Amino acid sequence: MTSAVRTTRIGAGTYLVEHDGRNETVYVAGPASDRWVFWNGQVFRGDFRPDTPLTAPAAGPKAGAHGSVTAIVAPMPARVGSVAVAIGSRVRKGDILIVLEAMKMELPIRAPGDGVVAAVHCEEGQLVQADAALMDLE
Amino acid sequence: MTSAVRTTRIGAGTYLVEHDGRNETVYVAGPASDRWVFWNGQVFRGDFRPDTPLTAPAAGPKAGAHGSVTAIVAPMPARVGSVAVAIGSRVRKGDILIVLEAMKMELPIRAPGDGVVAAVHCEEGQLVQADAALMDLE
């Protein structure tokens, strides 16, 4: 069986995708390395170029691992509501480390794994930007 | 009394015009020499640049005057439904010269002034483009 996919730009960020005799409208935004794609109520995000392995979007609070140290970063601009642990605290995966406040809501930041708090880079009431380092876990 | 007009682009072809404490949204398209402007349900068209005398949009079928000859041109793409006069016919201002057909409707093309038909450039059933010469009046 032969099937063809034909992609035609029909407007700003809007594409007609013809496949198996069907018409689908697909919306695309963002650079090729980080595409946002909307189709039929679903949103997909990633790098979909031919030679790039599929990347799943990060889940949970972003945690950058540097050697044995895991950096806990703010997932969005926010106000630090409270810091629940101090340097030296032992934490278990899922424990609340920090509570951020944004858009009238509280966002608990949880430990991505077991560890010990190696550094705290924020304090209560502070405004932090997205990706700002909040804490290091060892 | 002092009054200020402030014009700010707020989107594609969309401008916020602040004047006398009021906000107005104005839409603009087309080149500077032939602007289309929408404000509050009204459409304005012309060249509105500082040093250009105001041009009123042409009214009635476009008639280009060359010496004593007036060219009758098609105001839009259409089919020639009928030609009501022949070479040599005397016509009075407002007489129907040609009936064009477009969009399921008949468009009578009337004489812009008194004269004599000097040339007929179209025939019944012919498809003509906008601005195509249809007839010359002397």
Added chain:
Amino acid sequence: MIRRVLIANRGEIALRIIQACREMNIETIAVFSDADARAPHVLAADRAVAIGPAPAIQSYLSIPTLISAARAERADAVHPGYGFLSESAAFARACEQAGVVFVGPPSEVISRMGSKIEARQLMQSAGVPIVPGHVPHDQSDSGVRRALEEIGFPALVKASAGGGGKGMRVVEGIAEATGAVQAARREAVASFGDGTLYVERLLDRPRHVEVQVFADAFGHTTHLFERECSAQRRHQKVLEESPSPALTPALRQRMTQAAVAAARAAEYRNAGTIEFLVEGRGDGANFYFLEMNTRLQVEHAVTEAVVGVDLVRAQLLVASGEPLPWEEGSLAQRGHAIEARVYAEDPSREFLPQAGRLLLYREPRMPGVRVDAGVAEGHEVTVHYDPMLAKVIAVGETRDAAISRLAAALRAYPVLGIRTNIPYLLAVLDHSRFRSGDIDTSFLDREAGDLVHSVPEPPAFLREALRQLGDEADEPRTTTHEANTDPWLTLRDWRA
């Protein structure tokens, strides 16, 4: 239940039908002429089939092409929309013969109601009033004069063979009858070679009021109240509303019952409209059958808003063999709805139709306003099809609120690159006669013809703003927004 519908139409009505199908899980197949390859209705449908060159006669009006497309795509139904083949008995018959459901009445009903003479006789036998008129047996001067007297003045005498006003005379009273009869007979002989005359009541400033009817295959025939369509320019409807400002409850009752009787007499199925002319005012007004439209109307959205129904959904249900989806007696009018038809035409130049590219096109978006459109920014409006770009329907608690809302929507509806009738619509909505609701079918031609006779001057602040703009161009528009005639960026095919 219908599973797969081919939509034998284009523009806003094709989009409307696609939307209804989508909500009912019915697959949609669009058709398109060469001029419409990337038109909105093609992009919105699940599948699309090319049916020929731009002229409608070779594409949207080609019965064999449409039937082949329906067969090739294994459609189990065809929805004709309005216009094009929607009132073609031949098309309905071709669908029936191809074993495809035609979403509308049976072909014999279409042909019955499509014949003015047959429809008139049918209505008469069903007791539905028709405009009084006949061919007098005694065609002598005095015989025709007597017939005119019986009908009452003012009356019309015209060539029985003719049409289009040739040989027609208005007769205001008995004194001028003989002269008018003789003049009409002379013209009738000259034009048609036949001097037989027809006499008819001349209606005094009639209103156009139509009643939406709906019938299923189980013997249910209902009405969905009226639409007032007296605001017409050269027989083209411009503004439609419901309820009619002219109908009293008693008159509404009589007219809707007559409409149901008419539909029953026609053995009608699916959605249809009985058009009436109304003469006089109040409970005692007279109404006369004008014609039946055996299809969905452009202005169906007015009824949807006021009665709270989805007429296209109901069409698809009834065409699938389901009963009417409404309980007996459950339908009622609520509030007021008014529709404006936005045409590509220049009101300051004798309403010359306009073709060209939509340099800028933004639809108003506000509560209580529905815009059904078949165009988009950057698209070309061609000469091939109807100049209606969109319908704007506003609903409100009262007629005044609905009119104010419609005006607010039109004032926020920029269309640039071609002229539209929006300034004219605004002027009509602002006209005291229209606001009072006291209009008849000749109102626009008689009193509102020159509402937009000149192009207005921009106010001072706007002139200054435009001066400030200078040469600034904002042209990526036609590249970021698509143009349906632009070269298409088509990416490589891929076969697996």
Added chain:
Amino acid sequence: MIRRVLIANRGEIALRIIQACREMNIETIAVFSDADARAPHVLAADRAVAIGPAPAIQSYLSIPTLISAARAERADAVHPGYGFLSESAAFARACEQAGVVFVGPPSEVISRMGSKIEARQLMQSAGVPIVPGHVPHDQSDSGVRRALEEIGFPALVKASAGGGGKGMRVVEGIAEATGAVQAARREAVASFGDGTLYVERLLDRPRHVEVQVFADAFGHTTHLFERECSAQRRHQKVLEESPSPALTPALRQRMTQAAVAAARAAEYRNAGTIEFLVEGRGDGANFYFLEMNTRLQVEHAVTEAVVGVDLVRAQLLVASGEPLPWEEGSLAQRGHAIEARVYAEDPSREFLPQAGRLLLYREPRMPGVRVDAGVAEGHEVTVHYDPMLAKVIAVGETRDAAISRLAAALRAYPVLGIRTNIPYLLAVLDHSRFRSGDIDTSFLDREAGDLVHSVPEPPAFLREALRQLGDEADEPRTTTHEANTDPWLTLRDWRA
């Protein structure tokens, strides 16, 4: 009649109010924080006033600033919208003192109904059912146990001084009563230094059903039927509809009458909502007063669709001293309406609120669908304000039709650049319990919490289409569509 309204709000509700004013020929004055200088509500208003920095506490919540703005602009009324200062008795009082009409109830009514204890007492005296509960006179173990028995199991025992669940115990039966009372008392002492206990009926899987009420200054108080708001996630309403699938005609009758009695007892004016919890099913279900919202609700559009009214227009009329615009007994529900709140939050990451730029944002446009939004493509969604981007309201002849239409609208609502709850909303609309209408306030948290726990994989055709796109960028978007934080192309000023 009010002539000039200052709108002390932002976003979609400010736009909604501006629209109503425009249709009533009322001039509008928007206010804006530094973050909102070019927000849609600012552009839409006739005039606009800067009121301070981005944090709401310094701008949209600053009573003195708003009052000065209203005075400076010679506004004769202030509309507070919902949220912000809409239920601030202090703001209403400040308006009253400044001689500016507050579009809402008098300040003393706001403060009366804002006090849980006072409101509860008032309801009790008006015969409106409240959740049974009291502070037992005898605070001994056996005294509290007896009080629990009288109220019936399951019951709650909690710290009288407290709140937020501290010192609260669910008591399923008499056997565990003494232990629960002792534990609750210990926690109450520890947390509040006060061991006094309060006992209350524990409602079994209650539904949240609220009744819209409206009152004028001429003694007319009416209701506009109910809204069902049981689909809540962590006490945040997600989907609202009318009619409630749980109300029988008899129960509806009892609840709407109780709501009118409640509004009368409160000496209410203008638009308000009585929230009830409903326990049980059918005619015999019990309902209990929860609280009164003394303002317009987010979900008012559901009532507008089903009852066919314009609530904002009515607010402005009543605030102008006019009577209610509806005939006694003329209001009725028709069809079904359902609203989805579109939030900037990531359902696959514990509903984390999202901030960022709307790289692409296109609203669905279809018959029967209303979108009230306060954002536009290219705009920045900031952390300063509520994460609700828009409300989508679908109306249909039946609940099923309305839900299908809402789903169709959400499937055609691309929002890119930040995550939204649209995939979650679609999953909830597709859930069999939701479809059946049989849900309670804990449904979403209990059964639908993980509906969108993972990000779906694109289907094969889409993966291929994206591969074909390769590096192609379509980026003029943020320059052709404006960004509210972009440098503004401001042209030269001109003075005359």
